[in-house]
Amino acid sequence: xxxxxxxxxxxxxxxxxxxxxxxxxxxxxxxxxxxxxxxxxxxxxxxxxxxxxxxxxxxxxxxxxxxxxxxxxxxxxxxxxxxxxxxxxxxxxxxxxxxxxxxxxxxxxxxxxxxxxxxxxxxxxxxxxxxxxxxxxxxxxxxxxxxxxxxxxxxxxxxxxxxxxxxxxxxxxxxxxxxxxxxxxxxxxxxxxxxxxxxxxxxxxxxxxxxxxxxxxxxxxxxxxxxxxxxxxxxxxxxxx
Amino acid sequence: xxxxxxxxxxxxxxxxxxxxxxxxxxxxxxxxxxxxxxxxxxxxxxxxxxxxxxxxxxxxxxxxxxxxxxxxxxxxxxxxxxxxxxxxxxxxxxxxxxxxxxxxxxxxxxxxxxxxxxxxxxxxxxxxxxxxxxxxxxxxxxxxxxxxxxxxxxxxxxxxxxxxxxxxxxxxxxxxxxxxxxxxxxxxxxxxxxxxxxxxxxxxxxxxxxxxxxxxxxxxxxxxxxxxxxxxxxxxxxxxxxxxxxxxxxxxxxxxxxxxxxxxxxxxxxxxxxxxxxxxxxxxxxxxxxxxxxxxxxxxxxxxxxxxxxxxxxxxxxxxxxxxxxxxxxxxxxxxxxxxxxxxxxxxxxxxxxxxxxxxxxxxxxxxxxxxxxxxxxxxxxxxxxxxxxxxxxxxxxxxxxxxxxxxxxxxxxxxxxxxxxxxxxxxxxx
Numbered sequence: 001x002x003x004x005x006x007x008x009x010x011x012x013x014x015x016x017x018x019x020x021x022x023x024x025x026x027x028x029x030x031x032x033x034x035x036x037x038x039x040x041x042x043x044x045x046x047x048x049x050x051x052x053x054x055x056x057x058x059x060x061x062x063x064x065x066x067x068x069x070x071x072x073x074x075x076x077x078x079x080x081x082x083x084x085x086x087x088x089x090x091x092x093x094x095x096x097x098x099x100x101x102x103x104x105x106x107x108x109x110x111x112x113x114x115x116x117x118x119x120x121x122x123x124x125x126x127x128x129x130x131x132x133x134x135x136x137x138x139x140x141x142x143x144x145x146x147x148x149x150x151x152x153x154x155x156x157x158x159x160x161x162x163x164x165x166x167x168x169x170x171x172x173x174x175x176x177x178x179x180x181x182x183x184x185x186x187x188x189x190x191x192x193x194x195x196x197x198x199x200x201x202x203x204x205x206x207x208x209x210x211x212x213x214x215x216x217x218x219x220x221x222x223x224x225x226x227x228x229x230x231x232x233x234x235x236x237x238x239x240x241x
Numbered sequence: 242x243x244x245x246x247x248x249x250x251x252x253x254x255x256x257x258x259x260x261x262x263x264x265x266x267x268x269x270x271x272x273x274x275x276x277x278x279x280x281x282x283x284x285x286x287x288x289x290x291x292x293x294x295x296x297x298x299x300x301x302x303x304x305x306x307x308x309x310x311x312x313x314x315x316x317x318x319x320x321x322x323x324x325x326x327x328x329x330x331x332x333x334x335x336x337x338x339x340x341x342x343x344x345x346x347x348x349x350x351x352x353x354x355x356x357x358x359x360x361x362x363x364x365x366x367x368x369x370x371x372x373x374x375x376x377x378x379x380x381x382x383x384x385x386x387x388x389x390x391x392x393x394x395x396x397x398x399x400x401x402x403x404x405x406x407x408x409x410x411x412x413x414x415x416x417x418x419x420x421x422x423x424x425x426x427x428x429x430x431x432x433x434x435x436x437x438x439x440x441x442x443x444x445x446x447x448x449x450x451x452x453x454x455x456x457x458x459x460x461x462x463x464x465x466x467x468x469x470x471x472x473x474x475x476x477x478x479x480x481x482x483x484x485x486x487x488x489x490x491x492x493x494x495x496x497x498x499x500x501x502x503x504x505x506x507x508x509x510x511x512x513x514x515x516x517x518x519x520x521x522x523x524x525x526x527x528x529x530x531x532x533x534x535x536x537x538x539x540x541x542x543x544x545x546x547x548x549x550x551x552x553x554x555x556x557x558x559x560x561x562x563x564x565x566x567x568x569x570x571x572x573x574x575x576x577x578x579x580x581x582x583x584x585x586x587x588x589x590x591x592x593x594x595x596x597x598x599x600x601x602x603x604x605x606x607x608x609x610x611x612x613x614x615x616x617x618x619x620x621x622x623x624x625x626x627x628x629x630x631x632x633x634x635x636x637x638x639x640x641x642x643x644x645x646x647x648x649x650x651x652x653x654x655x656x657x658x659x660x661x662x663x664x665x666x667x668x669x670x671x672x
Contacts, residue, residue, distance in 0.1 A: 034626045041633075
């Protein structure tokens, strides 16, 4: 390990004060080569792979979010056999380095999949209502309240929703509903997903997959707005301005 | 009349009965006599808590990899519940934390010591998924330190799921019969006249490290007969092949190189992956340099067992449609080299002499191509390189063609792999 890397890790450990996201990673020098296993599905720079449209892009997502997903796969809170196979013997420090690498890449700007099903007017209305206003009667917050007005996420741990394939979003919300996917408690998205109907999820997913993030849109800076709920990865203390 | 006939039958049967008794007694003797079933007294013993003892216990637990088996994925360390799928059903590891109900909180030291050495506890005879045959070699001081350390970890009230075993394996007493047939205790005095480093290595390999659980060639009913000692074979419940560990297999490693591999998961001959990566990540990376050298010294002294011959009749012709050399050049040579020489100081492993390539069992080759791999992170290899999965990029015919090509060209192995072989190896079990 280069001494600068050791130093930066020691500094990272010394400066950290909250248990969450205490690990500030350093992107490996030849990350694209080291992470050839990741590139196969997520693209060399995490931009996604044409023809493998189910897999989410990683580029530009908050490092805290990426780190937590890697930990979730290793520790069984998220289930994807291929991911667990690859990260089962990986420590938090390397996970943080990998997260730092993909977080530093330019966010994907092309629509995720053009092959998704047609967006009917009804679906678009449902999606727009839920994304922008939510459904207070069912206790569903609007997507924008946590993922940002532009749906590009919020540092340090809320991911962008734009640029994701419809099938991927449907699968994740379905996994939350059926208890297969977990986040650290309180698991807000498990509550939100269980309050949505399968029809809502489909409408939101297809609509989202057609949105293009304007060029260079990164997650909103930490503390730039306050999500309505405290979540495991994003307690209010971290999000508050 | 009737009584007389009965007497005749009894007299006639007597030799048979005596023979059966003799065989039974002999088999009982072979598995250690009656001593394993004589449980020690339950007198409570004070448990030491001095820091030196706890540090030693922590090291014993790390190198014995207690947590590897006794922790469910993402679960509380040592609280048990990891499933082990056997042909007879599923066994769940037990809770080793000091919780009095769910764990070992009520266990006195003699009970623990007896279970470690003989695989027998008040609940019954333990299944041989627990390597008591290996732990029988542990000395008193290590067991005492391990026990003290286990008592010092946070208690967890997690109760692992009950075992799900078919009859008769589900009846604990049948374990006595299994032991009579298949369990032969190791000779603790083997190699007593060898140098101290060798003896320490044997203690770590055959005892604490229980390497034979994966690297032994299994016999009938999951047994580990002496004839298959470290002879390599398919690892139960993992879909991986473990190579033999002996002087011939490890000839290409210098002692220091092999010691380094055990601690870092990488070497000039390639990196660890699959279950070995897991063992290095969870356990062997914590070896002291002296202990790693001792293990390497011992392993290189092990005489090779006879290797099983590859089945002759099963030799398949590689699919004609797939251009194996072209596929290799396109998908593999970028990292492994045009001539299989590897790259980046073997972070991209050389294929010549690689275990997956030279092993009689092709399973590792196929699974690496299908699902890729990532070496374990260790202080000596904090940012490992990885191999991409090809399960979506290549079809079963192409995977078979590449696997046969690399095993033939770099390992001299016959082309055993068909597309059907590849399809049967599809799928990942992640416990």
